[in-house]
Amino acid sequence: MAHEISLPASASALTVKGLKKSYGGLYATRDVQLAIQAGHVHAIIGPNGAGKTTLLSLLSGALAADAGEIFLFGEAMHERAEQARVSAGLTRSFQITSVFDELSVLQNLQVAVQRQQHAGFGFFRSSARDQAAKDAALAVARRVGLEKSAHQLSSQLSHGARRRLDVGLAIACKPRVLLMDEPMAGMGHEESGEMIELIQSLKKELTVVLVEHDMDAVFALADRITVLVQGAVLATGSVDEIRANAEVRLAYLGEDESEHESRHEGRHESAGSKTAHSEEVP
Numbered sequence: 107m108a109h110e111i112s113l114p115a116s117a118s119a120l121t122v123k124g125l126k127k128s129y130g131g132l133y134a135t136r137d138v139q140l141a142i143q144a145g146h147v148h149a150i151i152g153p154n155g156a157g158k159t160t161l162l163s164l165l166s167g168a169l170a171a172d173a174g175e176i177f178l179f180g181e182a183m184h185e186r187a188e189q190a191r192v193s194a195g196l197t198r199s200f201q202i203t204s205v206f207d208e209l210s211v212l213q214n215l216q217v218a219v220q221r222q223q224h225a226g227f228g229f230f231r232s233s234a235r236d237q238a239a240k241d242a243a244l245a246v247a248r249r250v251g252l253e254k255s256a257h258q259l260s261s262q263l264s265h266g267a268r269r270r271l272d273v274g275l276a277i278a279c280k281p282r283v284l285l286m287d288e289p290m291a292g293m294g295h296e297e298s299g300e301m302i303e304l305i306q307s308l309k310k311e312l313t314v315v316l317v318e319h320d321m322d323a324v325f326a327l328a329d330r331i332t333v334l335v336q337g338a339v340l341a342t343g344s345v346d347e348i349r350a351n352a353e354v355r356l357a358y359l360g361e362d363e364s365e366h367e368s369r370h371e372g373r374h375e376s377a378g379s380k381t382a383h384s385e386e387v388p
């Protein structure tokens with residue numbers, strides 16, 4: 107089980123060293139080290155309050171770290187502002203407020219494409235550039251399975267389709283590493299399945315850091331898993347290594363395995379409804 111960084115910074119898509127963040131006396135992120143390999147889906151799991159969202163915010167630049175370094179393909183990100191990280195290829199998805207309700211799917215994607223092209227909101231526009239942005243937006247809509255809803259208002263989308271639009275907005279920024287914060291949240295079985303398929307397909311093009319409570323989705327998608335407990339990395343490993351790790355089971359579930367198994371036998375839950383106390387490391 108690797109706690110230490112075994113890859114040189116340039117060999118991994120994202121390398122994190124000694125990352126720290128505290129709120130008052132409480133460490134939300136405690137000396138976190140990560141080496142995330144290119145082309146992987148790397149899941150970050152842990153109980154409620156473990157520091158998963160804080161970690162994503164530190165990686166995206168939405169939050170300033172107290173200490174630590176972040177490298178994107180060997181390039182230092184930790185002193186850059188959020189937008190500069192997006193421009194370098196480090197983008198966070200599922201900031202649901204980034205969707206404009208009053209715009210169609212295609213218009214939303216077009217705005218994201220134009221931002222990426224530094225075209226702004228209509229300044230220095232040319233019809234050729236507008237057409238190129240529209241074509242690129244349509245390609246992204248197809249990529250996330252929203253071509254049939256391209257002209258629909260975003261406010262009229264189902265929850266699952268809206269979350270796919272969020273992925274589309276992130277893809278429009280041409281990320282090399284995509285940070286995803288609970289993409290399956292609030293989804294039923296079918297919508298989760300569609301999102302799993304979409305994330306699986308993204309692996310061909312980019313690296314995904316996935317924070318997710320739905321363990322079925324994590325086990326279906328992850329090449330590597332890092333377990334956070336109280337802000338610190340407890341373990342990093344393959345799905346099989348993490349499932350077999352007694353320390354993880356104990357710390358993550360807060361109970362021993364036999365207790366968990368007996369409780370699990372009597373429980374029935376639908377996908378996407380799992381909470382920290384019902385998360386499984388089966």
Ligand SMILES: Nc1ncnc2c1ncn2[C@@H]1O[C@H](COP(=O)(O)OP(=O)(O)OP(=O)(O)O)[C@@H](O)[C@H]1O
Pocket residue numbers: 129132133134152153154155156157158159160161
């Ligand atoms: N703005 C803040 N001010 C003070 N404490 C905070 C703040 N944000 C987070 N925390 C604390 O930091 C710790 C980590 O929180 P964080 O939201 O990152 O955990 P999480 O693993 O994402 O939890 P969850 O699974 O419930 O989303 C928690 O103890 C939380 O209460």
